Amino acid sequence: MNKTRFNILFLLALCTISLIAQEECSINIAGKILDESTGDALSYANVFIEESGAGVSTDSTGFFLFEDQCAGHIHISITHIGCEEEYIHIDIERDTTIIIYLDHTHHLIEELDVVGKYEASILEESSEITSQGIKDAQDKSLGDQLQNITGVRVIKKGAGLSKPLVHGLTGNRLTILNNGIAQSGQQWGADHAPEIDPLVAQKISVLKGTGSLEYPGSNLGAVLLVEPSSIKLEPHIHGQLNYSFATNGRGHTINSSIQQHKQNHIAWRFNLTAKKSGDSKTADYFLNNTGVQELNAALQLEKSYGDQWFIDIYASTFNTEIGILRGALIGNLTDLGFALEAEEPFYTEGNFSYAIDAPRQLVSHHLTKLQIRKYVDDDTWLTFKAAFQANNRREFDVRRGGRSTTPALHLLQFTSFTELKYHTNFSNGLALKAGYQYNFIDNNNIAGTGNLPLIPNYVSHEQGLFFNLAKSNELLEYSLGARFDYRYQSVATFPLSGPTELVRYQNKFANVSSIAGIKYLITKRQSLLLNLGWASRNPGINELYSQGLHQGVSGIEEGNIDLGIERSLKASLSYSYDNGQNFQFQALSYLQYIDDYIFLNPTGELRLTIRGSFPVFRYVQTDTRLFGLDLETNIKLSEQLHIEMKYSNVIADDLERDLALIDIPSHNLWSSIQYEVPKVIKLPKARLENLKIELNHEYNARQTRVLESQDFAPTPDAYSLIGLSVTSNIQLGSQRFRSYIRMDNMFNVSYRDYLSRLRYFADDLGRNIVIGSRWSF
Amino acid sequence: MKNFIYLSLIACALTFTSCDDDPEAENPEELITTVIATFSGDNTNNPTMRFEDKDGDGGMEATIVGGTLSANSSYSVELRFLDESTDDVEEITEEIAEEDDEHQVFLAFSGVNTTWSYSDQDGSGNPLGLSTTVTTGDTGTGTLTITLIHEPEKSASGVSDGDITNAGGETDVEVTFPIVIE
Numbered sequence: 001m002n003k004t005r006f007n008i009l010f011l012l013a014l015c016t017i018s019l020i021a022q023e024e025c026s027i028n029i030a031g032k033i034l035d036e037s038t039g040d041a042l043s044y045a046n047v048f049i050e051e052s053g054a055g056v057s058t059d060s061t062g063f064f065l066f067e068d069q070c071a072g073h074i075h076i077s078i079t080h081i082g083c084e085e086e087y088i089h090i091d092i093e094r095d096t097t098i099i100i101y102l103d104h105t106h107h108l109i110e111e112l113d114v115v116g117k118y119e120a121s122i123l124e125e126s127s128e129i130t131s132q133g134i135k136d137a138q139d140k141s142l143g144d145q146l147q148n149i150t151g152v153r154v155i156k157k158g159a160g161l162s163k164p165l166v167h168g169l170t171g172n173r174l175t176i177l178n179n180g181i182a183q184s185g186q187q188w189g190a191d192h193a194p195e196i197d198p199l200v201a202q203k204i205s206v207l208k209g210t211g212s213l214e215y216p217g218s219n220l221g222a223v224l225l226v227e228p229s230s231i232k233l234e235p236h237i238h239g240q241l242n243y244s245f246a247t248n249g250r251g252h253t254i255n256s257s258i259q260q261h262k263q264n265h266i267a268w269r270f271n272l273t274a275k276k277s278g279d280s281k282t283a284d285y286f287l288n289n290t291g292v293q294e295l296n297a298a299l300q301l302e303k304s305y306g307d308q309w310f311i312d313i314y315a316s317t318f319n320t321e322i323g324i325l326r327g328a329l330i331g332n333l334t335d336l337g338f339a340l341e342a343e344e345p346f347y348t349e350g351n352f353s354y355a356i357d358a359p360r361q362l363v364s365h366h367l368t369k370l371q372i373r374k375y376v377d378d379d380t381w382l383t384f385k386a387a388f389q390a391n392n393r394r395e396f397d398v399r400r401g402g403r404s405t406t407p408a409l410h411l412l413q414f415t416s417f418t419e420l421k422y423h424t425n426f427s428n429g430l431a432l433k434a435g436y437q438y439n440f441i442d443n444n445n446i447a448g449t450g451n452l453p454l455i456p457n458y459v460s461h462e463q464g465l466f467f468n469l470a471k472s473n474e475l476l477e478y479s480l481g482a483r484f485d486y487r488y489q490s491v492a493t494f495p496l497s498g499p500t501e502l503v504r505y506q507n508k509f510a511n512v513s514s515i516a517g518i519k520y521l522i523t524k525r526q527s528l529l530l531n532l533g534w535a536s537r538n539p540g541i542n543e544l545y546s547q548g549l550h551q552g553v554s555g556i557e558e559g560n561i562d563l564g565i566e567r568s569l570k571a572s573l574s575y576s577y578d579n580g581q582n583f584q585f586q587a588l589s590y591l592q593y594i595d596d597y598i599f600l601n602p603t604g605e606l607r608l609t610i611r612g613s614f615p616v617f618r619y620v621q622t623d624t625r626l627f628g629l630d631l632e633t634n635i636k637l638s639e640q641l642h643i644e645m646k647y648s649n650v651i652a653d654d655l656e657r658d659l660a661l662i663d664i665p666s667h668n669l670w671s672s673i674q675y676e677v678p679k680v681i682k683l684p685k686a687r688l689e690n691l692k693i694e695l696n697h698e699y700n701a702r703q704t705r706v707l708e709s710q711d712f713a714p715t716p717d718a719y720s721l722i723g724l725s726v727t728s729n730i731q732l733g734s735q736r737f738r739s740y741i742r743m744d745n746m747f748n749v750s751y752r753d754y755l756s757r758l759r760y761f762a763d764d765l766g767r768n769i770v771i772g773s774r775w776s777f
Numbered sequence: 778m779k780n781f782i783y784l785s786l787i788a789c790a791l792t793f794t795s796c797d798d799d800p801e802a803e804n805p806e807e808l809i810t811t812v813i814a815t816f817s818g819d820n821t822n823n824p825t826m827r828f829e830d831k832d833g834d835g836g837m838e839a840t841i842v843g844g845t846l847s848a849n850s851s852y853s854v855e856l857r858f859l860d861e862s863t864d865d866v867e868e869i870t871e872e873i874a875e876e877d878d879e880h881q882v883f884l885a886f887s888g889v890n891t892t893w894s895y896s897d898q899d900g901s902g903n904p905l906g907l908s909t910t911v912t913t914g915d916t917g918t919g920t921l922t923i924t925l926i927h928e929p930e931k932s933a934s935g936v937s938d939g940d941i942t943n944a945g946g947e948t949d950v951e952v953t954f955p956i957v958i959e
Contacts, residue, residue: 331927331948338942346930346945398928398947400807400879401872447801457800492799502799556834609834610809612951 025070031098032062033078038580042102044639044678045080046689046729053734055687057680073236077736077776078102079689079729081676084132085738087776089234124212124517125529125574125588127151128205131229134198136727136740139246139253139275139770142198146224149206150646151588151630153665157191157757159249159280160292160322161361164194165755166206167590168626168650168664169221172540175212176224179314181369182215184415184441185391188455188542191757195318195365195391197296199242199255200271202229208588208630209517209531209572213466213483216417216439219513219535220568220594228314231259231267231302244740244772248765249291250352251277253772267302278354282763283750285348289323291356312371319364323356328761329398332612336760340713345762358396358404366390379425389415399450409454410446415439434467443541456493456545462486475521482514487538493545505545509538509565529574539563543598543619556607557600560619568594582636589629596621599654599661624661626652642674651705660705665755666718672696687731696723703754716759719751736776744768808833809869811859812923812952816911820847822959826921828952831861843921843955846891852911853896856882858925858950873925874907880949881929882906883941888919889958895939903931904939918957925950 033045041062048055049066051074058064071093078086083102090098127149137145143154143162155170156162163170171190176183178196186192198204207223215223239258245251253275261267275294279286298316305311327345330336339346369387376382391414394407421435441460445453468481489507513535520528545559570592578584601620606613628650635643647669652661674694681688702718725742748767752759812828824844830837846852860867873880877899883906884893893911895904906925926946929936933943 327945329947331946332951334924334951335946335948338945342943342945400869400876400927400949403807445800447803450803450806452803452805453800494800494802502802607834608839610812610828610830610839610950610952611948 025068027069027071027092028095029066029069029074029092029098030096031064031100033058033064033080033100033102034062036101036103042080042083045078045083045102046680046687048077048079048731048736050075050077050734050736055680055731075236081678081690081692084130085729085776087232087234087238089236124207124531125209125572126205126207128203131202132738134201134204135240135242135255135774136738136772137742137770138199138242138255138273138772139244139251140198142194142196142204142226145198145204146206150632150670151208151628151648152206152222153648153668153755155190155663155755155757156753157328158287158290158322158325159277160294160320161191161193161324163190163192164224165663165665166208166222166224167592167628168652168661170663173218173221173537174224175215175218175221176226177215178226178316178367179228179369180371180385181367181387181389181417182439183365184389184417184439185363185365185413186393186411186455188540188546191324191361192393193322195320195363196226197271197273197294197298197316197318198226199257199273200228200296200298200316201226203227209529209533209570209574209590213468213481213513213515213535214433214435216437216462216464216485218537219483219533220537220566220570228269228271228298228300231261231269231300233261233263233267235262236260238777240774240776242772242774244770246277246768246770248744248768249277249280250354251275251292261302265303269298269300271298271300272296276354279352281352281766283745283748283766284763285344286350286352287325287345287758287762288347288349288353289326289355289357289360291323291354292320293356294318294320308375310371310373310375312369312373314369314371315367317364317366320361321356322361322363324359324361325758325762326357326359326398328758329359332614334612336712339761358398360396362394362396362407364390364392381423383419383421383423385417385419385421387415387417389413389417391415403450407446407449408451410449411443411455412446413441413443415441428471429473430469430471432467432469435465437464437466438462439464452494452547454546455542456491458489458491458541460487460489462488477517477519479517480515482512485509485511485513487511489541491541491545495547505561507538507544511536511538511565525579526575526577529572529576531570531572533568533570535568535570537566537568539565539598539619546619555602555617556609556614558616558618563598563619563621564596566594566596566598566621568592584632584634586632587629588631589627591627592625594624594626597624597654622654622656624652624654626650626661626664639678640676642676643671644674645669645671659707659710662706662710663755664703664705665700666703666705667699667701669699670696685732689729689731691728692726694723694725694727696725697721698723700753713760715754716752719749719753721749721751722746737773738776739773740771742770744770805833805862808860808862809858809925809950810861811857812950813857813859814921814923814954815855815857816844816846816852817855818850818852820850820852822847823852826954826956828954829861833862841952841954843957845957845959846911846913848913848916848958850913852913854884854893854909854911856907856909856923870907874905877905878903878931879928880905881926881931881936881944882909883924883926883939883944884909884911885922885924885941886919886956887922889917889956890914891919891958893939899931901931904937906939913958916958918955920953921956922951922953924948 033042043060045058047064056064076088146152146164153165154162172187205225237260242255244253255273257271259269273296278291280290296318301313303311326347367389372384374382393411395409397408417439419437423433425431439462464485466483470479487509491505515533517531572590574588576586600617603616605616631647649667652664677691698721703715727740730737745767750763810831814826822845826844827842830839858869891913896910897905897908899905927949929944929946936944
């Protein structure tokens with residue numbers, strides 16, 4: 001048993017061959033760089049010793065050699081096209097040979113386990129964004145970052161307000177795990193973005209298949225994981241400082257992380273992010289009041305006691321203020337009619353501003369987590385987890401009498417989560433994981449808004465039991481899991497009919513879910529993965545009890561206390577092929593039936609109020625079918641030239657009414673051509689490594705399946721966007737940087753996206769140029 | 778005080794209990810339940826029209842009382858907006874008059890040949906519309922729609938002449954009265 005159990009990203013195997021001790025500065029360091037998964041030699045990898053400033057590239061056999069190095073601690077950085085930059089730290093006393101394995105093979109989709117490398121794996125189609133990808137796009141919110149993954153789109157309401165939609169499902173049908181803890185906030189709102197800073201993560205991944213049963217909440221849709229890595233053993237303090245500027249919105253983003261892990265000391269990492277941007281711009285005009293401010297911090301602590309006890313503490317705070325386009329705030333259908341007619345949104349001003357006024361959101365989310373793991377032996381361990389979350393959401397509307405500074409909605413939610421999990425590997429290759437969880441939610445309206453609460457106060461107690469079995473042999477892997485949940489919910493609300501009398505509801509929900517997966521390795525290069533999942537979801541609090549006018553959607557929304565549980569049956573089948581050299585292909589198809597799917601249905605009734613007539617929408621249930629296809633391919637035309645393509649489409653139907661479901665994206669195709677310079681470019685005082693130029697094209701087809709009567713306006717036209725990016729690692733003296741320039745919507749195209757709530761009012765974003773640099777120390 | 782509330786809520790959550798389950802009854806401060814349009818002048822018919830929905834959206838239906846106007850006559854019209862949801866009736870008109878540059882009333886007649894114009898102004902010299910002048914034409918039946926817009930763009934084209942099309946803003950009130958001109 002050793003430390004590397006926790007060091008998942010520490011993908012190095014070091015073997016040193018000792019020779020006799022030598023003079024101080026005449027040491028040779030030789031080595032080989034190999035692909036971790038195939039064992040192939042990696043040529044043109046750049047190896048750099050920070051202490052001496054010496055840099056070399058590997059030859060065609062992956063070999064490198066440094067001569068005349070001094071004894072002592074040295075830090076080596078290794079970069080290679082298509083890999084994450086890797087750092088190692090070693091003590092050198094004599095001539096040394098090192099073999100370094102890099103995680104080079106590009107996995108389009110891989111099956112991975114949810115918590116750590118040594119847990120029983122759940123067979124699951126998954127895609128991920130790596131640390132480098134996250135940090136090179138640090139100006140983007142979590143939702144926008146996720147959009148890089150095939151099959152993931154976002155529902156958005158301007159900058160900073162984007163919600164992921166995976167395989168046609170969004171909101172509380174998805175589970176978002178922040179550091180292994182299910183994010184608990186006001187996920188029901190279409191304009192409530194996940195309150196997570198993506199920059200704390202070393203990896204963001206999406207489990208797209210039938211979900212994981214390890215977490216409370218909905219198991220209907222995908223699981224999104226935002227995971228910091230464990231802290232690498234390295235006695236010195238190291239870190240990164242990353243700054244970027246985006247022209248659209250004139251946004252500044254600064255992120256820094258520092259860490260240290262001395263043997264036998266507490267390992268720590270601290271992460272800080274600050275963002276500020278102002279009015280963003282379409283191709284033709286500014287979008288007034290669309291600024292965003294963010295200040296986030298996270299502290300991660302890890303300590304092991306002997307070989308048996310591992311303790312992890314994580315605390316993070318996320319704080320944001322987001323402006324919402326002023327012209328998108330409307331009073332009634334007449335206003336919406338005028339807004340649809342107008343060329344530009346109302347209140348459009350000619351000048352840029354960082355000011356954020358009403359309508360705006362002020363949201364804070366705090367998380368603390370404690371994890372203790374005890375190893376009984378190499379194959380058996382117990383994990384205890386406790387987490388506490390506080391979510392404070394304030395939304396401000398434009399109001400009369402100076403009330404714009406009083407929140408129109410103020411919700412404070414606390415969530416406590418405890419879990420005990422047992423894991424064991426039996427001698428016959430069978431792995432078992434089982435656990436018990438208790439989740440407590442206390443949701444409160446904070447008085448003083450001068451508005452009737454949109455959703456009620458409630459307390460929810462949820463207990464869950466689950467198990468997962470996995471087994472693999474040479475050609476086949478199986479997994480099987482089941483989960484039982486019992487939730488008790490106590491609700492206190494004022495009904496619309498008489499806002500002075502309090503009504504109480506007691507809800508009890510019992511759910512059973514199960515999944516099964518099987519993976520068949522057809523050949524070494526091809527595999528098939530089939531997943532089946534049966535899951536259910538309780539009606540959300542807004543679906544049961546929301547009431548009143550939703551200004552954003554210009555309708556009266558009515559909850560329905562008679563709603564029952566949604567039940568889903570999903571099958572997903574994926575095929576993957578990798579010829580090991582220059583061609584990879586992956587296809588994922590899925591079919592999901594959701595019985596009693598809850599959605600907001602226009603009742604056809606127009607209700608007369610003093611602000612005019614409003615259509616009444618009511619939550620009802622229907623039977624639906626979703627099916628879709630995700631395709632990905634990666635083609636290497638030569639060592640320098642690569643092509644990557646991603647395609648996704650979903651077809652979703654209301655089977656009872658024989659209509660298409662709304663808010664489902666149409667065909668999306670993303671293609672890119674990448675030119676990479678494997679050789680180091682030597683400048684007088686600098687070296688450019690891994691220079692990469694990428695030209696990409698994104699096409700979104702028009703959603704033609706939705707009838708005109710299902711929407712306030714016709715669905716927007718198809719659009720194409722071109723983007724360009726240049727990235728490189730730079731060695732300047734003994735300092736290492738990574739610099740990037742990215743241009744989105746290069747030709748400043750005017751377009752509107754079907755999934756944007758602002759499409760009734762304004763165009764989407766025009767050209768944006770992001771320039772940034774990251775210094776590693 | 779607020780910090781104390783937060784702390785006690787955190788303490789409750791940590792012990793898995795709900796200390797205070799109940800939301801407080803909010804008094805919707807911005808609610809408008811009633812619109813009164815008083816027509817006066819040297820005419821045979823001087824109606825007072827009234828829209829009333831005392832329990833707010835939903836619940837009981839609103840009551841609407843229109844009126845009969847004299848043909849080919851001139852009226853001065855005064856508007857009042859009230860919150861009658863509680864016994865303590867609140868005069869919202871005052872709040873509107875105080876924030877006159879952030880509000881504007883628009884009238885729209887349909888089915889009848891009637892014109893109107895503003896007879897008041899806000900602090901910046903733009904129309905407000907709590908007082909208007911209405912001139913009726915020949916006999917007929919139709920409707921009068923009164924719209925109160927919060928934060929209109931008063932400088933936009935046509936807005937100061939009473940054309941609502943480019944006004945933007947949010948509709949705080951939009952009520953329609955049946956009218957007869959005889």
